Amino acid sequence: MDSKKIQMPREVHIGADVIDNTGSICKDLRFYDDVLVVTGPNTLKIGADKAIESLEDEDFAVDLSKINDATSKTVEKIEDKLNNISLIVGVGGGKVIDVAKMAATNAGIYFVSVPTAASHDGIASPLASIKNNKGSVSMTAQAPIGVIADTNIIRNAPFRLLSAGCADIVSNYTAIKDWQLANRLQNDSYSESAAALSLMTAKLIMKSSKSIKKGLEESARLVVKSLFSSGMAISIAGSSRPASGSEHKFSHALDKIAKKPALHGEQCGVGTIMMMSLHGGDWEVIKNALHDMNAPTNAYELGIDPDDIIEALIMAHKIRPERYTILGDRGLSRDAAKKLAIKTGVI
Ligand SMILES: NC(=O)C1=CN([C@@H]2O[C@H](COP(=O)(O)OP(=O)(O)OC[C@H]3O[C@@H](n4cnc5c(N)ncnc54)[C@H](O)[C@@H]3O)[C@@H](O)[C@H]2O)C=CC1
Ligand SMILES: O=C(CO)COP(=O)(O)O
Ligand SMILES: [Zn+2]
Secondary structure (H helix, E strand, O other), rough: OOOOOOOOOOOEEEOOOHHHHHHHHHHHHOOOOOHHHHHHHHHHHHHHHHHHHHHHHHHEEEEEEEEEOEEEHHHHHHHHOOOOOEEEEEOOOHHHHHHHHHHHHHOEEEEEEEEOOOOOOOOOOOEEEEEOOOEEEEEOOOOOOEEEEEEEHHHHHOOHHHHHHHHHHHHHHHHHHHHHHHHHHHHOOOOOOHHHHHHHHHHHHHHHOOOOOOOOOHHHHHHHHHHHHHHHHHHHHOHHHOOOOHHHHHHHHHHHHOOOOOOOHHHHHHHHHHHHHHOOOOHHHHHHHHHOOOOOOOHHOOOOOOOHHHHHHHHHHHHOOOOOOOOOOOOHHHHHHHHHHHHHHOO
């Protein structure tokens, strides 16, 4: 049997105001050289400033880069700034984390993940979703050496981001169904332990759907822990298969088609409702749970044109065609797509 490599973070810090310990955590991780902090336009004041202050208090020389997207060009721009830098600290949402992770991987240096929102399960995973001229690509990267999730920042982020994180976890249900199908039909490699962890995480978040509340530290903590364990399922599998199937293809297609896409997790949640129906599963349970989490369940709540939903359903199978799912090789016909979206109340 082939050998297997599993990458996990070395230290994970979850709690109120842990961002103020960024400097000492990086020292404990044996870093002492120059550090590059990567952040986004909204997250500089919310998080990066605090991380920089803490790093400077511990005598790190800190450089700063602000980014707006997660494209391969932006990754290259960050790589160009890495002279004498031995560590990148990414402070922000999923796009910031992915760019910082990918640039550090390409440069052969380390990366610390400081999520400011619990909106996606890439906070600790060894993958980065980067856009190039072919669309979104799931790229192998180094797992962060450390994760610093400040639940005070995360609980005060717009509630929509937390709901999106829950929906990204709910999508594990259809991702696992797709993975099992690919294993049966295409002999794709499958990991029982990764699938079990992914499903357990999705069940836990579904069970808590009514108790996840705006502004509560306990809710922020629960969602961060769940995103972390979903990320660990990705680590064990060595691919995003336990957390990304047909529903993610639908979301990636919407990112290409919609004038103003919604959040990643929100789109994946709506995709899960429809893909669960295609799998013959209980899509109404998924829909009700998403509703309880305040996540969108239809085109109107996503702020997306119903015609774009149909186009994305028709296009979805062409995204990452090597990843076999319930959409098969030919995907949905226009009539089937329309029927599915109407039946599930998405349009
Ligand atoms: N590498 C992986 O394994 C995974 C990667 N992803 C990727 O992550 C991205 C989605 O991440 P998102 O965080 O949904 O999108 P995002 O990075 O675009 O962030 C959404 C918005 O929230 C803002 N924001 C973040 N924290 C905030 C705070 N505390 N207060 C106010 N605003 C705040 C950001 O500035 C941004 O405007 C996608 O590109 C997706 O493909 C998603 C799942 C897994
Ligand atoms: O979003 C992810 C898991 O939630 C990762 O997915 P992709 O591999 O589809 O980019
Ligand atoms: Zn996702």
